[in-house]
Amino acid sequence: MRFSVGDKVVHPHHGPGWIAGIEHRELLDGTKRYYVIEIPGQGLTVHIPVGKADKVGLRPAMSQSRLPQVLRMLRGRPRPLPEDFRERQEQVGAKLSTGRVMQLARVVRDLTWHRERAHLTRTDYDRLRQGSDRLAAEMALASGDNVSDASKLIRATMTAAVAGLPA
Numbered sequence: 001m002r003f004s005v006g007d008k009v010v011h012p013h014h015g016p017g018w019i020a021g022i023e024h025r026e027l028l029d030g031t032k033r034y035y036v037i038e039i040p041g042q043g044l045t046v047h048i049p050v051g052k053a054d055k056v057g058l059r060p061a062m063s064q065s066r067l068p069q070v071l072r073m074l075r076g077r078p079r080p081l082p083e084d085f086r087e088r089q090e091q092v093g094a095k096l097s098t099g100r101v102m103q104l105a106r107v108v109r110d111l112t113w114h115r116e117r118a119h120l121t122r123t124d125y126d127r128l129r130q131g132s133d134r135l136a137a138e139m140a141l142a143s144g145d146n147v148s149d150a151s152k153l154i155r156a157t158m159t160a161a162v163a164g165l166p167a
Helices: 050-056 064-075 085-098 101-117 122-143 147-164
Strands: 008-011 015-027 030-039 044-049
Touching: 008 030, 008 122, 015 044, 015 122, 030 050, 044 050, 064 101, 064 122, 064 147, 085 101, 085 122, 101 122, 101 147, 122 147
Parallel strands: none
Antiparallel strands: 008 015, 015 030, 030 044
């Protein structure tokens, strides 16, 4: 997929940002073009070769019309996570590494639910925070709101959803 300057994108490992520019760099094997991606949530600028954007997993950010689906996912019935912490962390890590918005919402939903009913390890908490932060950043990018407001919306949605679930 080709991107243009100003396009909102998501890097699967660094989160959402936008194409700030396209640079040409002289290398030994010729000139290469790079997307310059600003990732404000991480305070990063990432350079991705244009020809490898698909392989890296760079994708367009979700549209604002997708926000209701994300909120429905957060409010939805959670899938139980494995009790074995290693298995749980492997499963959650795999979902996070995709960088896909609905996978992030599933991680936040399922770990939040699990936290209410069982113990979370330090790694579980870190992954819940990472998933929430990336989800909030992408929601903010899509809606034009700030990340803090998107984080508050996620927390409020999850608080209401957990309160409504049977123990």
